[in-house]
Amino acid sequence: xxMKFYGETMGCVRDPRRTPGKTPHHxxxxxxxxxxxxxxxxxxxxxxxxxxxxxxxxVAYPPEEYPELLERLRALERSxxxxxxxxxxxxxxxxxxxxxxxxxxxxxxxxxxNRFRFRPATEEELRSLGGAYGRRPGxxxxxxxxxxEADVEVPRGVGKGVAEFYENVFGFSTSEDERGHVVWGGPxxxxxxxxxxxxxxxxxSTGEHLAIYISNFEETYTRxxxxxxxxxxxxxxxxxxxxxxxxxxxxxQYRIRHLLDPQANENARKAGKKTGPGVxxxxxxxxxxxxxxxxxxxxxxxxxxxxxxxxxxxHPHVESQPYALPGAIEAVDHRLxxxxxxxxxxxIDMVTVYARExxxxxxRDNRHNLPVLLFLQGGPGxxxxxxxxxxxxxMKRALEEYRILLLDQRGTGLSSAITAQTLKxxxxxxxxxxxxxxxxxxxxxxRDAEAFREALGADKLSIxxxxxxGFCALTYLSLFPQSLESVYFTVGLAPVNTHVDDVYxxxxxxxxxxNRRYYNRxxxxxxxxxxxxxxxxxxxxxxxxxxVLTPERFLQLGLGLGSKTGMExxxxxxxxxxxxxxxxxxxxFLKNIESMQAFETNPIYFLLHEAIYADQEGPTGWxxxxxxxxxxxxxxxxxxxxxxTGEKPVYFTGEMxxxxxxxxxxxRLTPLKETAHKLAEEKSWREIxxxxxxxxTSVPCAALVSYEDLYVEREFxxxxxxxxxxxxxxxxxxxxxxxxxxxxxxxxLSKLIAMSR
Numbered sequence: 001x002x003m004k005f006y007g008e009t010m011g012c013v014r015d016p017r018r019t020p021g022k023t024p025h026h027x028x029x030x031x032x033x034x035x036x037x038x039x040x041x042x043x044x045x046x047x048x049x050x051x052x053x054x055x056x057x058x059v060a061y062p063p064e065e066y067p068e069l070l071e072r073l074r075a076l077e078r079s080x081x082x083x084x085x086x087x088x089x090x091x092x093x094x095x096x097x098x099x100x101x102x103x104x105x106x107x108x109x110x111x112x113x114n115r116f117r118f119r120p121a122t123e124e125e126l127r128s129l130g131g132a133y134g135r136r137p138g139x140x141x142x143x144x145x146x147x148x149e150a151d152v153e154v155p156r157g158v159g160k161g162v163a164e165f166y167e168n169v170f171g172f173s174t175s176e177d178e179r180g181h182v183v184w185g186g187p188x189x190x191x192x193x194x195x196x197x198x199x200x201x202x203x204x205s206t207g208e209h210l211a212i213y214i215s216n217f218e219e220t221y222t223r224x225x226x227x228x229x230x231x232x233x234x235x236x237x238x239x240x241x242x243x244x245x246x247x248x249x250x251x252x253q254y255r256i257r258h259l260l261d262p263q264a265n266e267n268a269r270k271a272g273k274k275t276g277p278g279v280x281x282x283x284x285x286x287x288x289x290x291x292x293x294x295x296x297x298x299x300x301x302x303x304x305x306x307x308x309x310x311x312x313x314x315h316p317h318v319e320s321q322p323y324a325l326p327g328a329i330e331a332v333d334h335r336l337x338x339x340x341x342x343x344x345x346x347x348i349d350m351v352t353v354y355a356r357e358x359x360x361x362x363x364r365d366n367r368h369n370l371p372v373l374l375f376l377q378g379g380p381g382x383x384x385x386x387x388x389x390x391x392x393x394x395m396k397r398a399l400e401e402y403r404i405l406l407l408d409q410r411g412t413g414l415s416s417a418i419t420a421q422t423l424k425x426x427x428x429x430x431x432x433x434x435x436x437x438x439x440x441x442x443x444x445x446x447r448d449a450e451a452f453r454e455a456l457g458a459d460k461l462s463i464x465x466x467x468x469x470g471f472c473a474l475t476y477l478s479l480f481p482q483s484l485e486s487v488y489f490t491v492g493l494a495p496v497n498t499h500v501d502d503v504y505x506x507x508x509x510x511x512x513x514x515n516r517r518y519y520n521r522x523x524x525x526x527x528x529x530x531x532x533x534x535x536x537x538x539x540x541x542x543x544x545x546x547x548v549l550t551p552e553r554f555l556q557l558g559l560g561l562g563s564k565t566g567m568e569x570x571x572x573x574x575x576x577x578x579x580x581x582x583x584x585x586x587x588x589f590l591k592n593i594e595s596m597q598a599f600e601t602n603p604i605y606f607l608l609h610e611a612i613y614a615d616q617e618g619p620t621g622w623x624x625x626x627x628x629x630x631x632x633x634x635x636x637x638x639x640x641x642x643x644x645t646g647e648k649p650v651y652f653t654g655e656m657x658x659x660x661x662x663x664x665x666x667x668r669l670t671p672l673k674e675t676a677h678k679l680a681e682e683k684s685w686r687e688i689x690x691x692x693x694x695x696x697t698s699v700p701c702a703a704l705v706s707y708e709d710l711y712v713e714r715e716f717x718x719x720x721x722x723x724x725x726x727x728x729x730x731x732x733x734x735x736x737x738x739x740x741x742x743x744x745x746x747x748x749l750s751k752l753i754a755m756s757r
Contacts, residue, residue: 001045001111002026002036004082009072011065011143017300027139028059029146030131031187033211036112046086050112051208054289055151055197057114058105060121060129065143066104069118070094073108086111121145128191136301150210151179151195153203158286159196165259165286166194169223170214185212209255209290217295218454221248224293227265228281229256233290240292244278249457250368252295258285297455317455322364327390329399330364332357336455338410341439342447343686349436353448354414357456358387358395359403371485372461373402374449376409376469378492380441380612381604383413393745394464397753402462409472410448411440411604418604420668427671434678437607442475442688450480460485464749465492466741467711470703471612471688474720478690481699488752489703490741495716496689496723500613500620504627504656506713511654512635514561514710519649522571526649532577533640533650535585544590546667547600551640553665557596558652562710563739569596570652599661600668607676609657614685622680624656655711696725702755704741704748707734729755 002024006012012026012034023041026034037045061069076083077090092106105119121129129146131139154162163174163181173184179195186192214220222245224230232241233255240251248254264283268275275281296302297317320333333356340349359367375398377384384406391399398404411418418440426433449472453461462485465473470492476484495503519526533551535541541549557573560566573596577589599606610620632639637651659680662673669676701724705717714732721728731751741748 001042001082001086005076005088005110006034006036009069009076010059011061011069011072013139013142015138017138027136027142028144029129029142030135030139031129031213032144032146033136045112049206050114051206052113052203053115053150053208054153054203054205055115055195056107056117056149057147057151058117058119058149060119060125060145060148061143062126062130062145063120065145066118066120069143070106073106073118083111087113117149121148125191128187147192149193149195151197152287152289153197153199154287155202156198156200159198161261161286162196162259164262168262169227169229170212170220171216205288205290207290209292211292211294213294213296213298215296217252217293218245218249220293221245221254222277224254224256225277227260227262228275228277228279228283229258229260230277231255231257231280231290233257246457252298254293255290256293257288257290258283259287259289261286324361325358325387325389327387328361329358329387329391330361331359331387334452334455335414336448336451338448338451340436342444351410351416352414353408353410353416353452355405355407355452356384356387357403357405358391358399360399363403367403368457370403371401372405372453372456372458373398374405374407374453374461374463376407376445376449376463376465376472377412378467378469379409379412379602379605380468380608381412381418381602381606382598383408383415394741394749395745397746397749398464405452405456405461407445407449407452409440409445412602418607419601420603420671423672423675427675430674430678433672433675434682437604437675437679438611438682438685440604441608441611441686442472443479443686445472446475446479449476450483453483462486462488464488464490466490467492467738468612470494470712474694475688477697477699477701477724478688478693481693481697484699486700486702486756488749488756489701490748490752491704491706491709491712491736491738493703493705493712493717493720494689495613495713496694496720497615497691498613498716498719499618500610500623501627503613503713503716504624505631506716507624507654507656507711508627508631508635508638510708510710510713511558511561512637512651513708514654515558515637515649515651518561518567518570518652521567525571525574526647528574528577529650532574532585534644537640537644541585541590543594544587545594548664549585549590549593550660550665552653552658552660553597554593555640555650555652557593558654560596561652562654562737564737564743565739566737597666599657600666603669603672606657606661606666606669607672607679609655611679611682611685612688614682615689616685616687617683619681619683620679622659625658628653628656628658691723694720694723697727699727700756701728702752703728703730704736704752705730705732706736706738706740707732709738711738731755 006026012028015025015027018025023038024036028034073090074094080088087109088111089109105117108116125148159181163183166172166183167174175182180198181196183194184190240253242248242251242254260283265275268283273282318335322330322332324330336353337350338353340351359370363370375384408415410416423433426436460483463473470489471494473487474494536549536551536554543549557570560569573592577585579586610623614620637648640650642648642650662669662676705714707714721730
């Protein structure tokens with residue numbers, strides 16, 4: 001009976017995951033569903049009646065599907081077959097029904113007594129409910145668009161209170177029309193409505209229920225719990241047995257049945273009655289209707305969309321099965337679909353963001369009880385590290401008390417990676433490409449991380465931020481301090497309220513001093529570097545893969561001088577630069593340079609390195625290039641022409657990026673040239689640090705600051721620590737360079753954890 005009407009006639013598709021014999025779930029469009037009795041229950045329904053909705057349900061159809069629905073209804077009316085002895089009725093005159101009029105509708109009673117209104121969908125409904133904002137599993141092929149209205153018949157005098165309950169608890173907007181109070185919801189905020197219709201003698205509940213997907217899941221649970229509305233249906237404890245927020249997070253759904261008057265709650269409290277949280281309130285409800293409240297990342301029926309909205313809060317969560325890794329650890333892969341631009345009200349473009357959760361195998365059944373440590377990688381533009389086998393360094397120390405979340409920051413690794421290849425379609429319009437790339441800085445990365453915290457069901461998390469990862473941690477402290485348990489910075493206390501030009505002025509001074517020490521340690525390299533630079537000025541040297549080794553590109557090898565072994569690595573590379581007869585640079589030398597320079601494989605570093613210092617107004621304007629020209633009179637050693645004219649050493653540069661990199665030096669950066677210029681000229685950037693939130697933070701912080709850090713100026717870090725206040729403990733040392741976490745990860749993290757407690 002159910003399949004005949006809901007399937008063949010209405011055009012719903014049965015959820016294929018439901019085995020034959022169980023209660024059929026009829027998917028009505030991309031986001032809606034009806035449950036009907038199983039074949040075994042049909043005799044009982046015939047004798048005792050079915051669960052019936054108290055009101056009329058309106059289902060909309062795409063205009064091209066509506067004429068076919070009318071034909072199916074006409075055929076069923078002529079020959080009802082097995083529906084002949086049921087409550088099936090067509091209560092409208094189908095002969096006058098128009099397939100072309102948007103105001104056309106027909107009213108039908110289903111075999112079980114549910115009242116339906118069918119009509120063509122509006123353009124707004126087509127946009128909102130057509131799958132773009134989310135799609136339940138197994139819905140492809142459904143002919144209806146979905147449920148657009150549901151009348152709820154309530155006793156006279158309670159309509160206003162019921163509407164206010166939906167507004168105050170769930171945040172839905174409400175209005176009034178000639179029929180009564182209206183509750184608005186659905187994608188976009190007004191694509192679905194509940195009409196609260198007051199009647200003299202409403203029917204009693206037959207056990208029907210309404211399921212709602214909600215974006216602010218935890219917040220609404222708390223509101224319901226405070227009012228004493230949380231309820232466990234004894235029939236469905238295998239689906240959800242929710243008694244507190246932790247269990248709600250676990251099941252990703254909860255139930256209520258009593259819609260309560262807030263004033264009645266207050267009066268009951270004063271009278272000493274139970275009103276929640278933790279118990280169902282001893283209050284006469286305004287209305288009784290079971291609600292199944294689901295998170296959009298529901299375990300069995302998530303909303304997985306082509307595009308999603310921040311307003312709806314749809315972040316489809318794909319979670320792998322746990323898998324074993326060497327060293328008695330396990331991992332779970334997580335992928336979220338998140339808005340490209342978190343600040344848009346109704347974003348269309350989405351990105352896939354990936355994170356790997358790692359935990360000890362012994363905690364397999366209780367991993368959710370472990371606190372979360374989010375690792376934020378340095379960069380920008382580099383993915384999170386992959387777990388070594390077995391775990392070592394900082395990861396080994398972290399696994400002693402945390403489960404680790406290794407986030408591939410958006411644009412890196414498995415998170416919608418940014419490369420010249422993936423940007424190809426956007427590069428025809430440099431303005432469009434630049435607008436796209438503006439969404440890959442700290443503010444977006446942190447909002448992604450917060451979405452993962454919610455997806456994991458963690459109240460709070462701790463952060464280990466390495467270098468640029470520390471910059472992101474400061475943004476997290478600015479945006480979501482309430483979500484943080486503690487923050488560990490390793491050479492990543494970013495300059496706050498510091499102009500990008502001041503950053504590079506200070507960086508050149510540090511790089512200058514590091515070069516002086518390098519040549520003091522290896523004086524024989526002065527002439528070796530002169531010889532290489534002269535050769536590159538006089539000869540075009542093609543790289544083994546693509547691009548050209550210009551003098552400027554060669555001198556960018558100074559990027560490695562900030563690590564503990566950087567001087568030695570550079571020295572041994574230069575020592576073996578030439579083929580035996582000394583006529584040309586060796587293939588091995590050139591290949592080694594390619595392996596040491598990741599600008600082409602990780603182009604975000606080139607495109608956004610200066611932008612990570614841009615806070616709100618003003619262009620970066622190729623700051624490193626401009627500051628180089630400014631400091632050259634005092635630091636002429638940075639001029640490669642010195643190799644042609646004098647005996648002074650030629651100095652290497654550091655982490656800076658320059659406009660010439662997209663000319664011929666790096667072939668895979670060349671297509672990005674115009675986009676890079678647009679980003680350098682960009683005047684308006686979103687705020688990445690909020691001094692008012694950072695000042696005297698209540699979140700415990702511990703920071704390793706390298707005394708002579710080549711990349712993050714110590715004086716700026718000390719200034720930021722002072723802003724953070726007494727909760728920020730500083731460890732300033734020359735024992736570690738910028739590579740301290742890599743060199744002694746176990747010891748560094750152990751000390752930072754101890755400092756924060």
